[in-house]
Amino acid sequence: MSFINYSSREINCKIVYYGPGLCGKTTNLQYIYNKTNPDLKGKMISLATETERTLFFDFLPLALGQIRGFKTRFHLYTVPGQVFYDASRKLILKGVDGVVFVADSQVERMEANIESLDNLRQNLGEQGYELDKISCVVQYNKRDLPNAADLNEMKRLLNPKGMPDFEACAPQGKGVFETLKAVARGVLRDLKQMSR
Amino acid sequence: MHDTQLVMYDEDFRKILAVTQRLVKDANAKGVFVVDRNGQLIGEAGEMRGIDTTSLASLTAGCIAATGGLAKIVGEEEFPVHFHQGARDNLHITLIAGRIILVVVFDERSSLGLVRLRVKKAGAQLARVFEEIQKKSEHGHGAGTPFAEITDEDIDNLFSV
Numbered sequence: 001m002s003f004i005n006y007s008s009r010e011i012n013c014k015i016v017y018y019g020p021g022l023c024g025k026t027t028n029l030q031y032i033y034n035k036t037n038p039d040l041k042g043k044m045i046s047l048a049t050e051t052e053r054t055l056f057f058d059f060l061p062l063a064l065g066q067i068r069g070f071k072t073r074f075h076l077y078t079v080p081g082q083v084f085y086d087a088s089r090k091l092i093l094k095g096v097d098g099v100v101f102v103a104d105s106q107v108e109r110m111e112a113n114i115e116s117l118d119n120l121r122q123n124l125g126e127q128g129y130e131l132d133k134i135s136c137v138v139q140y141n142k143r144d145l146p147n148a149a150d151l152n153e154m155k156r157l158l159n160p161k162g163m164p165d166f167e168a169c170a171p172q173g174k175g176v177f178e179t180l181k182a183v184a185r186g187v188l189r190d191l192k193q194m195s196r
Numbered sequence: 197m198h199d200t201q202l203v204m205y206d207e208d209f210r211k212i213l214a215v216t217q218r219l220v221k222d223a224n225a226k227g228v229f230v231v232d233r234n235g236q237l238i239g240e241a242g243e244m245r246g247i248d249t250t251s252l253a254s255l256t257a258g259c260i261a262a263t264g265g266l267a268k269i270v271g272e273e274e275f276p277v278h279f280h281q282g283a284r285d286n287l288h289i290t291l292i293a294g295r296i297i298l299v300v301v302f303d304e305r306s307s308l309g310l311v312r313l314r315v316k317k318a319g320a321q322l323a324r325v326f327e328e329i330q331k332k333s334e335h336g337h338g339a340g341t342p343f344a345e346i347t348d349e350d351i352d353n354l355f356s357v
Binding site: 001002003005006007008011012014026043045047056057059064065066067068072075085087088090091092094095115181184185186189191192194195 | 208
């Protein structure tokens with residue numbers, strides 16, 4: 001749920017990175033954080049376990065620039081990917097404006113990808129959202145790994161409706177900003193649509 | 197359909213600011229913050245300028261969300277009041293009208309009893325302001341928002357730099 005503040009002339013939107021455990025959601029945010037001009041970003045918060053697995057969420061506030069005199073700010077969140085953290089995932093999806101589904105390209109993680117996508121659809125549904133109606137971008141991460149699955153097969157399984165999608169290697173940054181831009185663009189277009 | 201978009205105009209903001217500034221004085225607080233349940237900072241007052249308010253807002257919302265989840269597990273609808281005691285500073289967090297979070301930071305110059313008392317009054321005032329904002333959003337939804345007239349080009353320009 002976006003927040004338009006006429007007093008400070010700001011628009012705030014919430015984007016959530018979703019996906020199975022260890023697919024690279026936090027790595028996406030870390031890359032964005034490291035490559036963004038310090039004036040445009042806030043502090044990145046990671047609520048993680050001792051082994052650096054996300055426990056509750058990562059959070060990165062990001063300013064993108066101005067539209068018609070309004071500063072646009074995006075709050076990027078990740079969810080914990082591990083199956084048993086479902087209660088936390090539901091909380092973080094509250095008020096979401098756009099979703100990035102990060103898929104792990106490794107063949108042996110395909111079932112986990114499908115399970116996580118079903119979980120996303122269900123958790124969005126519980127809050128009155130529909131995956132097909134919200135701005136969503138699919139990222140096929142870890143394309144550099146030798147055991148990466150065939151891209152067309154991944155598209156068939158995870159993106160049959162043809163949402164915007166990108167190949168990525170998050171630690172090197174490939175596809176990271178392309179994904180972010182696509183989801184941000186989608187969110188802003190949705191806001192425009194809602195304003196009509 | 198998801199929550200109504202929150203649109204806040206200058207007059208609403210001034211009302212919120214007036215309530216928070218009064219609360220700082222009445223409760224002898226160091227700082228007062230008003231946060232949307234989804235983690236967006238709406239307003240602040242007090243002597244704590246310069247702290248990372250964006251993170252404060254996001255973490256407060258996370259805290260309220262997590263304890264809300266706990267409440268449901270034990271059969272409560274919500275735990276609307278939280279108190280965190282520190283060595284120097286304390287946090288008093290209240291969920292108002294199920295949607296807005298009021299955060300008061302205070303130290304030894306105040307007391308939990310005083311903060312509780314003043315938050316009750318300020319919370320009721322804030323609830324009324326947000327009820328008005330909600331009504332406006334429902335009726336005039338979208339009219340006059342900066343998005344009504346933006347073009348695809350405006351959006352693309354954001355990413356051209």
